[in-house]
Amino acid sequence: MVVKQLKWLLAELAQKEDASNLSLTLSLQLVTGSDPALLAQFIQHMHTVFSMKELGTVSYFLGISVNALSQGYFLSQTKYATELLHKAGLTDCKPCSTPLAVKASYSPSSSSDELPFSNPSLYRSIVGGLQYLTITRPDLALAVNQACQHMHLPTNADFHAVKRLLRYVKGTLHHGLHFTAGPLSLHAFSDSNWAGDSVDRKSTSEYRALANATAELTWLQQLLKDMHIFPSSVPELWCDNISAMALTSNPVFHSRSKHIEIDFHFIRDKVVAKVIALKYVPTTDQVADIFTKPLSTSRFLYLKDKLLVQPCPISLQGSAKIHQTQVQQHSQQHSHTSVQSQVQLEAESKLQSQLNKKSAMITDSSQL
Structure with a gap:
């Protein structure tokens, strides 16, 4: 019944307005639109059909923090990432600069590394959470993909690799994606x-x-x-x-x-x-390099910038400030815009x- 009412409501709006100007997305709790006037009209119609409460401008949704800036939006998952660190017992761990070592491999270096990890459920839970974290952290994609390949029978070596990834997350807790308004164009990098x-x-x-x-x-x-x-x-x-x-x-x-x-x-x-x-x-x-192979720190930071993964501009704390300084220094070294x-x-x-x-x-x- 609810779906039928929504379809009727959208159809009515489409008849009143040019359908090409109608660009609305409805979720369980979130409504977004490209036309403020049409969006307000849609919400008004929703009130006549459903008993609903408006919570105002979105700031946190499904584990994703949304910060409205003067030039777009900043999406991050700082709280969610902090909970993952707490689950792994690495809240106070030492950060590292990249999620993967350049010469990293999953081949065990000692007999203990070959042994199955004592808590495979914890491994699967953490790696599953890291998968969700890649929504706003595409720089984690390669390391998370490698960790997912060992879900069925993780070893001690596999968990050591996950801990290194979490150490990188610790050092970049306040990083996320910065979206700005502009013409829409699609670019893909193949490698x-x-x-x-x-x-x-x-x-x-x-x-x-x-x-x-x-x-x-x-x-x-x-x-x-x-x-x-x-x-x-x-x-x-x-x-x-x-x-x-x-x-x-x-x-x-x-x-x-x-x-x-x-x-x-x-x-x-x-x-x-x-x-x-x-x-x-x-x-x-080649931006796709960051998704296909481990990279040196300088190379990784350079491509990470191109993915628009940045520290939150309104909340720079602790290691986030340190990382921003590293990024700025690296950007100066590799500046070639002119x-x-x-x-x-x-x-x-x-x-x-x-x-x-x-x-x-x-x-x-x-x-x-």
Whole structure:
């Protein structure tokens, strides 16, 4: 009955207003909208249908703190992260600068590390909580993903890795995502980590990663379309592997790429139809690196900034201030905004030259 009333209410509003201006999201406790006047009208209609109480502007919802700033919103999960630290008994632990060591691996270094962890339920509970924490902390994604792979039978070594991750969380408790108003555009970065594989296999894995990223972009485009939200530009897919990009722009296959022909057609059709723009990004600016491999502290902080993971601008305390200082120092060391456009032009020019050579090589090998 409630669902029917909501559908009737939304249909009535859609008839009174241009449907393209209606962009409302309703949850159990939260209502958001892009049009303040239409949102007020919607709430007024809700009062006539339901017995409800308004709690004012959202500040905390489902474990996520929402801070309204002069230039957007800051979303964080400080309270939720603190509860995870308390559950693990690491409230007073020493913070560390990254969630993973550069040479970290889950291979045990001693006989005790090989033993099953004595409290697997605690391991699963903490890792499950860390999964939810990635909503506002995408910089944790790789470490959490690795921890999730050992849920069925965690060892002491696995729990040691989780404790290192929690130490990083301790040092960045007040960090979260900062959203600002602006034109909506979709950008995706595609990358894969096949360390030790041959060049050909690496290109193949990069190419399949492009196919997966293309599928995700296509889904997001359709979702936004259903919500009557239209990006300001064609979605851009960034890749740092020239060989993988060459396969999307050259219709001629050689013997080593026949097994990925279906994926090739999917990506190529999207690029030809100009539904997605495929672009080259230098490896140094490949944001997806933070999701595929452990990184040094300086490299990790640099890419973390690009994910818009920042300290809360209105509540900088303790280790958060220290981390902000580290980020500022690192940003100064790696500042390149004044020459970014020139670097991009040079990179695209170099890419085009290499793509032409690669296409010629593929064509010649197919003719043989």
